[in-house]
Amino acid sequence: MIHLPVLIADLGLILAAAGVITLLFKKIKQPLVLGYIIAGLLVGPHIKIIPTVSDYKSITIWGEIGVIFLLFSLGLEFSFKKLVKVGGSSSITAIVKVLFIILCGYLIGIAMGWNNMDSIFLGGIISISSTMITIKAFEELGIKHKKFAGLVFGVLIVEDLVAILLLVLFSTMAVSQQSAGPEMIKSILKLSFFLVLWFLGGIFLIPTFLKATKKLMNDETMLVVSLALCLVMVLLADKAGFSPALGAFIMGSILAETTQAERIEHLTKSVKDLFAAVFFVSVGMLINPTVLIEYALPILFITLVIIFGKILFTTLGALLAGQPLKTAVQAGMSLAQIGEFSFIIATLGVSLKVTSEFLYPIAVAAAAITTFTTPYLIKLSEPFYQFLNDKLPKKWIDGIERYSSGTAGITTLSDWRILLRAYIFNTIIHAVIIISIILLAARFLNPFIANQLDFGSNSTIISVIVSFILMSPFLWALSIRRIQKTAYSHLWLNKRYTRGPLIAIEVFRILLGIFFVGFLMYEFFDTWVAAMIALVLVVLVMIIFSRKLQSFYTKLETRFMLNLNARENRTPNILPWDTHLTEITVAPESELVGKTLVDLKIREQYGVNIAMIERGKINISTPNRDERLYPYDKLLVIGTDDQLANIKPLFEGIVDETLVSIPMEDMS
Known part of the structure; x- marks a missing residue:
C-alpha cells in the first residue's frame, strides 16, 4: 500500500474546509478572509468536531509562503510613484492616525496589566487598516469614484509602507527585548538605505531584462520568472537581516513600475489566492476558543477602540491636512478596521516568541468584528457627517472650511524650498549608491581578486581603481552636477543675501565627495594616506574628466528614467486583463x-x-x-x-x- 505523505493529507483537509466555508460566505456576501479563518478554526487542534491537521509545522511553512505572495501582490498594487503622487494630505492623515492609534494600543495594554512587548505589539496590530477589506467594500458599494475614496486609497498606500517599517522595528525590538533608541534609529537608517538601493537597482535592471526577453516570455515563463524574482529578493532581504515579507513587497513594488505590471498581477493572482488562503487558514488554526471566551471583555474593548479611535484620529488627521469635514469623516469611517497586516504583525510576535498566547486570538477576533462592521460604517458616513454639520457650532464649521480653503490655496513653493528639496534628494540617492559600491568592493571584490584571481597584494590597488571608476559618475552627480538651474539662477541673480548660502552648499557638496573618496581609501589604507589620495583624486578626476563623466551619467539617468516611466509612456494598448x-x-x-x-x-x-x-x-x-x-x-x-x-x-x-x-x- 502506498503511503500518502501527511502534508498532502493536511493540505487536502484545509483546502476542502476552506472551499466549503468560503462558498457559504460567498452566498451570504461576507469577506472570504473570515471564511478562511473559520475554516482554520474548525480544522485546528482546539475543535474536534471534524478531522484536524496532523503536521501543523508544515502548514505553518505554507502559511509563511502565503505571507510572501500576499505581500508580493500588495507590492504590485503599491508602487513608490503612487506614494509620491498621493501627496501631503494622505501622508499627514496616515501618520497622525497611525501614531495616535499605536499610542492608544500601548496605553490600553499597560492599563490592562499586559507586559511591555504585548502592549507595543497591540498598538502595531490595531494601527494598520486593511487594504483588502476597504477596497472590497468600496467595490461592492460602488463608491470608488467618490472624492473621499482618493484620500482613503492614498492613506492605505502610506500605511502599507508604515506597516513594513513596523515589521522591521518590531523585529529589532523583539531581538533586543527593549525599545532601545540607538537600535531603532540604526534599523530605520538601515531599512532606508536598502530600500533606496534595491529600488534604484531594481528599476535600472529589471525593466531592461524584461524588455530584452519580451519575445521569449509567454505566460508560463513570465509567471516563473516573476515568482523567481520575488523569492530572490526575499533571500536578499533575509541576508540583509530583514523579514522575508519585506523582500517580497519590495520586488512587487519594483515590478509595479514596469510595463508588464498588469500581466504579472494577472498571472500571479491564482498563486497568491491559493497560498493566501493557506495563510489565513493557518491564522484560524492558532485561535483557541477558550481564550476568546476568557478575554471577551478585552476583545470588545479593543474593538471599540479600533472603530472609534480610527474614526476620530483619521478624521483629525484629514482635517489637519486641509480636507473638508465631509471628506474627513467619510475617510475616517472607511478605515475603521484591521486586516492582513495585523495578522502578519501578530504572527511575527508568535514566531519570535515575544508575545503572550492570548494576543493572537484577540487580534483575529477584533479583525473579524471590524471586517463585518466596515460596510455599514461606510454607508453611515454621510448621515453621520450631516449629523455633525447640524450639531457642531457654526463657527467651528466655518473655521474648518476656512482652514481647508487656505491649505488648498498653498500650491506654490519658494525657490529655496525647491532647491533644498532637490539637493537633499540628490545627496541621498547618490550617497546610497556610492556607499554600496564601497562596501561591495571591501567585502566581496577585494577578497575575490586576492583569493580567486590570485593577485595577492596587488588586489588592494586593483579594487580601489575599479571602485573609484564605478563611483566616479555618481561622485560627479553628488558634488558637481547643477540641480534645479532655474531656481538656482533666481536665487543667485535676484536675491542679495543668498549667494553666501549657495556657495556654502556647493562647498559642502564638494567636501562630501572628498569624504566618500576618503571613505573608500580608508577601507584599504591608513587614515593620512587615505585623506591625501582622496583629495588629489577628486580634484584631478572632476576637473579633467568632468565632461565625460557628465555624458556617461546622463546616459545612466536617461536609462533609469525611461525604465521608471515606461508604464506611463507606453502606447495605449487595451489588454484582456485591464479592461x-x-x-x-x-x-x-x-x-x-x-x-x-x-x-x-x-x-x-x-x-x-x-x-x-x-x-x-x-x-x-x-x-x-x-x-x-x-x-x-x-x-x-x-x-x-x-x-x-x-x-x-x-x-x-x-x-x-x-x-x-x-x-x-x-x-x-
Whole structure:
C-alpha cells in the first residue's frame, strides 16, 4: 500500500474546509478572509468536531509562503510613484492616525496589566487598516469614484509602507527585548538605505531584462520568472537581516513600475489566492476558543477602540491636512478596521516568541468584528457627517472650511524650498549608491581578486581603481552636477543675501565627495594616506574628466528614467486583463438624458465604448452616433476600472453639475 505523505493529507483537509466555508460566505456576501479563518478554526487542534491537521509545522511553512505572495501582490498594487503622487494630505492623515492609534494600543495594554512587548505589539496590530477589506467594500458599494475614496486609497498606500517599517522595528525590538533608541534609529537608517538601493537597482535592471526577453516570455515563463524574482529578493532581504515579507513587497513594488505590471498581477493572482488562503487558514488554526471566551471583555474593548479611535484620529488627521469635514469623516469611517497586516504583525510576535498566547486570538477576533462592521460604517458616513454639520457650532464649521480653503490655496513653493528639496534628494540617492559600491568592493571584490584571481597584494590597488571608476559618475552627480538651474539662477541673480548660502552648499557638496573618496581609501589604507589620495583624486578626476563623466551619467539617468516611466509612456494598448464590460443604468435625473452619443463625445473624453443599449425589451447593439439616451436605459460599457469609475457618476446623476461639461442642444 502506498503511503500518502501527511502534508498532502493536511493540505487536502484545509483546502476542502476552506472551499466549503468560503462558498457559504460567498452566498451570504461576507469577506472570504473570515471564511478562511473559520475554516482554520474548525480544522485546528482546539475543535474536534471534524478531522484536524496532523503536521501543523508544515502548514505553518505554507502559511509563511502565503505571507510572501500576499505581500508580493500588495507590492504590485503599491508602487513608490503612487506614494509620491498621493501627496501631503494622505501622508499627514496616515501618520497622525497611525501614531495616535499605536499610542492608544500601548496605553490600553499597560492599563490592562499586559507586559511591555504585548502592549507595543497591540498598538502595531490595531494601527494598520486593511487594504483588502476597504477596497472590497468600496467595490461592492460602488463608491470608488467618490472624492473621499482618493484620500482613503492614498492613506492605505502610506500605511502599507508604515506597516513594513513596523515589521522591521518590531523585529529589532523583539531581538533586543527593549525599545532601545540607538537600535531603532540604526534599523530605520538601515531599512532606508536598502530600500533606496534595491529600488534604484531594481528599476535600472529589471525593466531592461524584461524588455530584452519580451519575445521569449509567454505566460508560463513570465509567471516563473516573476515568482523567481520575488523569492530572490526575499533571500536578499533575509541576508540583509530583514523579514522575508519585506523582500517580497519590495520586488512587487519594483515590478509595479514596469510595463508588464498588469500581466504579472494577472498571472500571479491564482498563486497568491491559493497560498493566501493557506495563510489565513493557518491564522484560524492558532485561535483557541477558550481564550476568546476568557478575554471577551478585552476583545470588545479593543474593538471599540479600533472603530472609534480610527474614526476620530483619521478624521483629525484629514482635517489637519486641509480636507473638508465631509471628506474627513467619510475617510475616517472607511478605515475603521484591521486586516492582513495585523495578522502578519501578530504572527511575527508568535514566531519570535515575544508575545503572550492570548494576543493572537484577540487580534483575529477584533479583525473579524471590524471586517463585518466596515460596510455599514461606510454607508453611515454621510448621515453621520450631516449629523455633525447640524450639531457642531457654526463657527467651528466655518473655521474648518476656512482652514481647508487656505491649505488648498498653498500650491506654490519658494525657490529655496525647491532647491533644498532637490539637493537633499540628490545627496541621498547618490550617497546610497556610492556607499554600496564601497562596501561591495571591501567585502566581496577585494577578497575575490586576492583569493580567486590570485593577485595577492596587488588586489588592494586593483579594487580601489575599479571602485573609484564605478563611483566616479555618481561622485560627479553628488558634488558637481547643477540641480534645479532655474531656481538656482533666481536665487543667485535676484536675491542679495543668498549667494553666501549657495556657495556654502556647493562647498559642502564638494567636501562630501572628498569624504566618500576618503571613505573608500580608508577601507584599504591608513587614515593620512587615505585623506591625501582622496583629495588629489577628486580634484584631478572632476576637473579633467568632468565632461565625460557628465555624458556617461546622463546616459545612466536617461536609462533609469525611461525604465521608471515606461508604464506611463507606453502606447495605449487595451489588454484582456485591464479592461472589462460593465452595466450602467441611466438615472432619470442624469443630465445625459435626451442627449445623442455624438453630442456627449463619451469615447473622445473618457476612452470608453458603449457596446449595447438595453431599452426595455429592445437591445440596440453597437449604437450609432445619433442614438439618444433615455431614463432607465441599461448600457453595456467597455473600459478600464479608472475609465469606468470616471464615467459612472455621469450616468447615475450623482456628480456636481458644475464639474461636468455637457454640450447643450440648440433650443431655438
